[in-house]
Amino acid sequence: MKTIKKNKKANRRKTILQLHKILGLITGVVLFIVSITGCLWVFKDEIESFYDDYKYVTPRHEDFITASNIKKIAEEIIPNKTIHGVIYGQSNEAIEVVFYEAEPEIFYHSVFLDPYSGDFIKRVNNNSGFFGFILKGHLRLWLPDAIGSRVVSYSVLMFLIIMISGLFLWWPRNKKNWRQRLKFDWNSKTRWKRKNFDLHTVTGFYVSSLGLLLAFTGCVMAFNWFYFIAYKVSGGDKAPQFIIPNSTQSYVIESEDEPAYNKLVPLLQQKYTNAVSYELHYPENDTTSILVEVSNSKGLYYNMDYLFFDQNTLQELETTSIYGKYKDAKFADKVIRMNYDIHIGAIGGIIGKIIAFLVSLLCASLPVSGVLLWYGRTYKKPKKTSQQGVLV
Structure with missing residues (x-):
């Protein structure tokens, strides 16, 4: 019986690992772009305040x-x-x-x-400039909206599954591995593959909760059905x-x-x-x-x-x-109305924005370390075998 249960757990873990790997490879580039552009967008207002004199009289x-x-x-x-x-x-x-x-x-x-006078001061094209470029990348990967927005939306939805499956895979099988999964235990002999594995798993664990929050709030904005379900589940009437x-x-x-x-x-x-x-x-x-x-x-x-x-x-x-x-x-109304402010961290003031920036930046690192992890396991170098001399 114990053997059967172990086999079932092993097969379930293998299935989840395959799902995690496949979805990660499919969405990796998209999630990297969305995460990088997202962390840059967080401080848009603060950065623009250095050159927005035309907004004042x-x-x-x-x-x-x-x-x-x-x-x-x-x-x-x-x-x-x-x-x-x-x-x-x-x-x-x-x-x-x-x-x-x-x-x-x-x-x-x-x-x-x-x-006071109605005099013209300045005309601004909000689609242009640095942050216009960043927003287009974040929302639609600089592709036509009909294509890019769908790719981004479904990639963010898959990111929810990736994060949840990643937490399952991270969970240590025994108590001995807890320390290893919670900190970077490196020394001068630690190989780069071990370091990359730790970067993916340890970083993934620490950003998982807030990463899920960013993905969830992103899905609320991306899908009307997701928005409606989130509101109704919160008790909205x-x-x-x-x-x-x-x-x-x-x-x-x-x-x-x-x-x-x-x-x-x-x-x-x-x-x-x-x-x-x-x-x-x-x-x-x-x-x-x-x-x-x-x-x-x-x-x-x-x-x-x-x-x-x-x-x-x-x-x-x-x-x-x-x-x-x-x-x-009401409570559900406030939850939905807070969605964008939560997504960019503004709900927590400047500290919240810093946290959102760091989480988004670390989320961008996960597809990179994940691809390296997959590549290292898929294309292993053949082990060197010792060759004995032939006596003549």
Whole structure:
């Protein structure tokens, strides 16, 4: 009986090892690129802060220009493109008008204006530059989106399986091997194959929990079905998608020259005095409401307040979605809303970002050491055999 059980365990371990090896070889290059670009993306805001002087202005004791004037000015600078939103910062910050279109290809530009005079400051192509390059690599390997995004998404999903199978394979068979699996026990006689094995197994163990977290949050963003399951498993009972309610009033109480949303941001600035910024989204048509995203913490997204207003009366409207006021969010709502901040480590401040950077960097090392481990075992050098001289 004991022999049968040992054989079953050995066969199960062999099967899991094969699965771990095959998935690792298939996804190795992809996971290396995604991990390296991910650790570089973590400090995007901090790095860009060294050369973003155009985002700041001299504060004045004046009102900001109206939202309708901002729209007019921005559309003259970038005509025939869709304005996604207008971001109002503090009194010393420029207004950012974000243009975004997903089809036929992603168009993502920003126009920065003086908040008092409306003077043009700078136009920025968010798809270009170093971090634009990094993001394209992280999301789609610099391939066409239809191909690259799918390759990345399913590779990250397989990474979850790789990490779980790796933990099973790491688990020592007896107590004697625990120390060896938890630390680098090297000396001058340790061969490079042993060192590489330890780099793969010991490093893999220590980054496994946070590596799983990065992969899990990545899958939440990559797959709608994964996102929905994660929300429902957390106990969510609201609509997990973004829902913009329609305006309730069919009549217009403002003239076409002075739309109601001109009054909205000044009112919110008086009400949400501690807010970091406000992002106004113009109504898409005559029936949709006005969306304003109130950012309550710099560099964080999960605790934003999503507010909706009738475009004619400015009456505040409720939404059935998880994206409403943060104070009304339940546990499951908060978990999903925190997903991106967890993914880049921002949820833990600068310490969290450093941890995310290191974990992502170490995750990038695992495919490298794994391939070397596979190569060393697959293409072993034949052992040298001693040859005896032949007597003549």
